Amino acid sequence: MLAALTLGWQAWSGTPYIRWNPAILAVAHFLTLGVLASAMLGAMMQILPVATHIHVLRPRITSAVVHACLTLGTLSLAIGFISVKAVFHTAAVVLLAAAFLLFLAAVAGGLWRDRRQRSPGSAEILVAVRLALAALATTIALGLFMAGLRGGVWSVGATPAGAWLHGLPDLHVLWGLAGWVGLLVIGISYQVIPIFQATEIYPKRITDILAPLVFLLLVVLTLSGAWQLSNSHAATLPQRLAGAALALCYLVYGLFTAWLLLTRKRPSPEPTTWFWHAAMASLVLAALVGLTRSGWPALAGHTQEMLLGTLLIPGFAVSAVNGMLYKIVPFLLWHNAQRRAPMALPFIPKVRQFISEPDAMRQFAAHLCALALLAAACFMPVLLLPAALALAASAGLLAWNILRALMLYTRTCRRIQETLAALPEQARQP
Numbered sequence: 001m002l003a004a005l006t007l008g009w010q011a012w013s014g015t016p017y018i019r020w021n022p023a024i025l026a027v028a029h030f031l032t033l034g035v036l037a038s039a040m041l042g043a044m045m046q047i048l049p050v051a052t053h054i055h056v057l058r059p060r061i062t063s064a065v066v067h068a069c070l071t072l073g074t075l076s077l078a079i080g081f082i083s084v085k086a087v088f089h090t091a092a093v094v095l096l097a098a099a100f101l102l103f104l105a106a107v108a109g110g111l112w113r114d115r116r117q118r119s120p121g122s123a124e125i126l127v128a129v130r131l132a133l134a135a136l137a138t139t140i141a142l143g144l145f146m147a148g149l150r151g152g153v154w155s156v157g158a159t160p161a162g163a164w165l166h167g168l169p170d171l172h173v174l175w176g177l178a179g180w181v182g183l184l185v186i187g188i189s190y191q192v193i194p195i196f197q198a199t200e201i202y203p204k205r206i207t208d209i210l211a212p213l214v215f216l217l218l219v220v221l222t223l224s225g226a227w228q229l230s231n232s233h234a235a236t237l238p239q240r241l242a243g244a245a246l247a248l249c250y251l252v253y254g255l256f257t258a259w260l261l262l263t264r265k266r267p268s269p270e271p272t273t274w275f276w277h278a279a280m281a282s283l284v285l286a287a288l289v290g291l292t293r294s295g296w297p298a299l300a301g302h303t304q305e306m307l308l309g310t311l312l313i314p315g316f317a318v319s320a321v322n323g324m325l326y327k328i329v330p331f332l333l334w335h336n337a338q339r340r341a342p343m344a345l346p347f348i349p350k351v352r353q354f355i356s357e358p359d360a361m362r363q364f365a366a367h368l369c370a371l372a373l374l375a376a377a378c379f380m381p382v383l384l385l386p387a388a389l390a391l392a393a394s395a396g397l398l399a400w401n402i403l404r405a406l407m408l409y410t411r412t413c414r415r416i417q418e419t420l421a422a423l424p425e426q427a428r429q430p
């Protein structure tokens with residue numbers, strides 16, 4: 001919602017719709033840190049124990065501290081971009097460093113402590129998750145360094161080394177989107193798409209090769225300096241080939257996943273299926289834009305950069321996370337309600353009753369509308385205000401759907417308590 005309101009304000013102010021506009025930098029982090037990081041870090045703490053028998057260290061205190069620091073750090077970073085006040089960047093560095101260091105330590109500690117009890121068949125998901133965590137650490141380190149420069153926490157002085165600085169945002173975005181977000185969605189999808197969407201499983205050829213290959217290409221792009229996208233026409237042929245190969249990897253993954261979804265065993269698509277379709281369509285388009293950048297660098301420009309960011313962040317990543325929320329939230333509420341009742345109670349809602357399909361589809365329609373308008377606004381910035389309004393409607397409907405599910409869960413827990421209180425002592429025992 002904050003991203004939508006900031007985008008609306010930016011459209012109203014008429015300042016240029018380019019990646020360096022402070023309001024756009026704030027929007028980028030409301031979405032990448034505020035939406036993606038909070039959902040993905042939370043989901044990892046839930047999915048890892050179920051999918052791999054690996055438990056994050058001290059989950060209660062870890063999740064509380066990470067949630068608080070991540071939320072306040074994201075707000076501080078965004079206010080820092082818009083107000084250009086160094087104190088907010090400094091606060092963001094402290095809070096976000098605390099959030100990600102604690103999270104990475106708790107997960108790494110769990111991966112090491114439970115390494116011998118990981119579930120069979122979890123290797124492919126764990127390889128992708130570990131690489132995604134390494135990409136996240138790289139993204140965060142670069143982000144904290146840049147925010148520290150803006151906050152005056154440290155400086156590089158007038159050293160010749162400064163010359164490489166101007167390319168850092170590109171490297172930061174490359175590891176953030178093609179590394180962390182891309183690898184985590186790939187890794188998790190190996191399990192959740194076949195399980196929740198009743199599709200065939202991903203072939204071993206893909207699950208063994210794709211994630212390590214993407215990571216290797218990111219390392220090649222980093223070491224060869226090809227990540228300086230803003231002057232990619234200077235990129236040498238090997239660098240452009242590495243960029244094209246990365247785009248091809250995501251094109252293959254996107255097309256293959258789309259095919260799995262179109263040939264799934266359950267005929268009628270459900271809301272999460274539509275969100276996955278939107279995510280894969282955006283990823284395939286982004287990969288094609290990436291290929292044209294590597295093939296015809298002269299075409300690179302603000303419009304193409306904004307289109308790539310729009311297709312990868314709200315298009316691919318937010319669609320995938322939004323869709324998964326409609327699987328994760330009802331399941332967790334149902335699971336926790338069941339755990340509170342030592343016997344079967346008929347009034348406990350089924351998983352499907354926590355968020356109805358029409359409500360989820362209404363939100364999907366608003367999300368799809370926002371995506372189309374955001375993409376079009378890259379070419380016609382006059383469409384930015386309607387795009388911001390559609391994004392706000394989508395955020396509002398998502399919040400309403402989750403709030404109503406939580407209210408149903410709270411009512412159910414109250415009824416379970418009342419029912420148990422009315423039962424004789426020994427009938428309450430599990």
Ligand code: HEM
Nearest residue numbers: 019028032096139140143144146147169170172173176177
């Ligand atoms: C600790 C967390 C983070 C911090 C402190 C941070 C900080 C920054 C800073 C300071 C910039 C502006 C670069 C400049 O000085 O011009 C920036 C740009 C950006 N960051 Fe982050 N960032 C963080 C995490 C992320 C993550 C996780 C993602 C994505 C997955 C991300 C995506 C972006 C994008 C898209 C831009 C825009 C730059 C461009 O258009 O090239 N950031 N970040």
